[in-house]
Amino acid sequence: MQRSSSIAWRLALSFAAVCALVLSGIGVFLYRSLAGEIAYRDDLALMGRLEQVRALLQDSDSLDALQARPRLYQNMLGNQQSLLLVLRADGSTVIGINPRQQHLPELRPIAQELRPQRGDVSLWAGTDEVPVALIAGQANGPEGEALTVVAGKILSEREQILASYRLRLYLAVGLGAVLAFALGLLLLRRGLLPLRQLSESVRQIDLRSLDRRLHTTGIPAEFHEPVQALNAMLARLEESFQRLSQFSADLAHEIRTPLHNLLGSNGLALNQPRSAAEYQEVLASNMEEFERLTRMAQNLLFLARAEQAEQVLDLRPLSLAGVGAELCDYFEALADDRQIRLENGFSGELRADQQLLQRALGNLLANAVRHADADSVIHLRRRNEPGWCWLQVHNQGPAIAPEHLPRLFDRFYRVDPSRAEPGDSGGLGLAIVRSIMLLHGGQVRVTSEARATVFELGFPVL
Known part of the structure; x- marks a missing residue:
């Protein structure tokens, strides 16, 4: 038989999975926040560079003087990841700083009178698969010449930073999940220690110690x-x-x-x-x-x-008057021998198994005839309560002592064993009555006082 996995392991794995999910969610949020912040700063730098170059071109005396000082623009750009192009209307280059000599796509420059916005910054895949951020704008050169300024930044540094951050996030999430699993398993095993102690206590109970009970003090x-x-x-x-x-x-x-x-x-x-x-x-x-x-x-x-529920009930509406009449006819000879009269007071209908009902009432009636006083009357009566129908067998005779009443329906129990007679049920009659009532989902009870004993069978009425 395959052994099932430990509940501690399953809970620890679940705890680790939840922790990994939470850490992953936090990591994604932080990663996107960092990427957004870096992109925001890069876009602001590009927009500021475009404004600076526009102002520089407008304040210059001639384009030749600007072309003669390329290192000035390189120092202004500050690194080898930036590029700057200033183009005439005919497409010729006035200033061209393109460290990787990439062929840039055609861009739609923003008008001179408009200030650059973040939406004007576009991303380009780049010829070497490294993304490039670009922005283009119109500018006025010396003597009002129309120029186009293209500012850009190769995003390799940004990609490296984000890749390094992703790697650290992966390591943090993995390490966090492992730690959560280890700590969860440790805590769960400590938490389940009372359960193991409880199992040990149960294991020590056998047939000779069924009277032992488990303690409820000191447990979770x-x-x-x-x-x-x-x-x-x-x-x-x-x-x-x-x-x-x-x-x-x-x-x-x-x-x-x-x-x-x-x-x-x-x-x-x-x-x-x-x-x-x-x-x-x-x-x-x-x-x-x-x-x-x-x-x-x-x-x-x-x-x-009956106790194993193997008895199949044949429930059908029964005429109680007819059932009572048949029982009285059956026990009439025995009752006449003892000078006892039977009175059938059953009426109405009841949904029950006819054979089992007759057997239960027959056992009660046999007991009543056996123990009733001579020249007395045994009454069969019906009494209704909300949701219940009670069938009574009432006889006059010696009262049953209160200490015997709780055990009357036990097997082989007799109030007076010396009064056993040939043809009796061997102490099983009332036990059979109780089993029949349990099959019907009903109840059986007895009251005995002042030389009168009443057995009652209670059937639920739907």
Whole structure:
């Protein structure tokens, strides 16, 4: 299985990427600011040079005197990156300072009466791929001769400065990203130390120490909710494990009784010769125990499927009066034996699974008939609440002690184990009722007081 990357590494890489992006944005801003400032200064220098040459030409006595002093213009330009051309109307050159002897493009000179603006400065690629900034303007020479002045600057120095600055920006962004990654990884590992300690604490919890809980003191606030969720999960696991252990013990106890009866009766029958009638009696007794084991196995299988949500509900509108009538007819003989009368007070409709509803109500009704007082009445009633429909099985008989009520729906739990009878559910009847109600998304509850016990099944009404 491929191992997933560390969250610390991923967060550190993300942090480094964000830092690189921020530094890149700042670098681009600074680079453009520097390039704009240098271009602004170069343009101002070119415009000032054009004005100076215009004034110089206008104040000169003759063009011959200007042509005889070329070093003056070279000193005025100050470096080998600048160029200056003064042209007559016929295209002949009066002053020509062009260190690289580049063939300049045709420019549109600005009028004599206009002051140069930055928009008049144009960029030219240059013959050697080095950009050149150029500006041209009309000027008046001695005796009012019309001249054209072209001032320019080769931008190789500017390009070198900007290239050097770009290189430094690249190095700064790269170094910043590396430092951000290293520092982020270090801080994240230190920050995740409580998580590793929490993992170690969880690793030390096993089946023998499910009662242990994780401490919430001294941990970051972000871990409080996960720790509380883990503690709640541990509590559920402990409860489930205890219930499973208790269920295993109860199951062993419940199975041991019929097996002991089978072994005892068969052992007695084999100790000495018996008549055919006596063997038939032993076989009949064995059949009762086998039926008890079969019912127990079927009930356990139903509970297992219900808890694993394998039971598919067949929901349909049911006539509660009809369901109650069928149950009363089924239990009428048993109730008559105990001199108990059944009263069906169900009415209206309910959307539920018919077989499961009959099984749940049948289990409650069987318990009610078994424990009701003689000459009493068992009532089946319906009670409505906002959003709920409650079906009640009300019987008169000995009240159930309050300490037993919370455990009535546990598997194999009996209020009085000595009152177990052949044909009962083996302590699984009420557990099946609860599972059926959970499948329906409903509730089950019981109240018992003053020699009256009421079991209620609550179905949500949409």
